[in-house]
Amino acid sequence: MRYFISCKQQGVDIRNLILSLNIISKAIEELWNETYIFFRDTQNWWDVIIPKKDVMQKAFEEIDKSDIIFVFVDYKEKSEWMLLECWYAKAKNKKIIVAIKKWVESDLLKSIADKVIHYKDLNDLKDEIII
DSSP, X not given: OEEEEEEOOTTSOHHHHHHHHHHHHHHHHTTTOEEEEIIIIITTTTTSOOOHHHHHXXXXXXXXXXXXXXXXXXXXXXXXXXXXXXXXXXXTTOEEEEEEETTOOOHHHHXXXXXXXXXXXXXXXXXXXXX
16 A cells, blocks of 8 residues: 655644654554655655645556555644645545644644544654554
8 A cells, every 4th residue: 555645734844744744654564564755755855845736647647556544643733735635535535544633733734534533643643654
């Protein structure tokens, strides 16, 4: 299975985001899955600049190649890009897993998810992924 990992990236601590995404992707890959993270795999952790007008097209192409979209929600504020990715995946009948921090509310994301994981920290989330 190929997992497209979606998350908020603007206005967040980039070092913590990279650490979190690496932990999540490693946990998913330990279950014999493949992961795709736009910022890692297309932009080489933001070293490669993609024009904004091309970002969604590239993301949609990668969602098309994926079986599941894994949505990492660690912040109260959601990303418009992330929400577009989710709705596109839903329209394409992709399975959506939303991993949402316990104190964050998002009825919209939960309503379109096939599975919701509530976690308190990254270790908790890693354990939930492995199960």
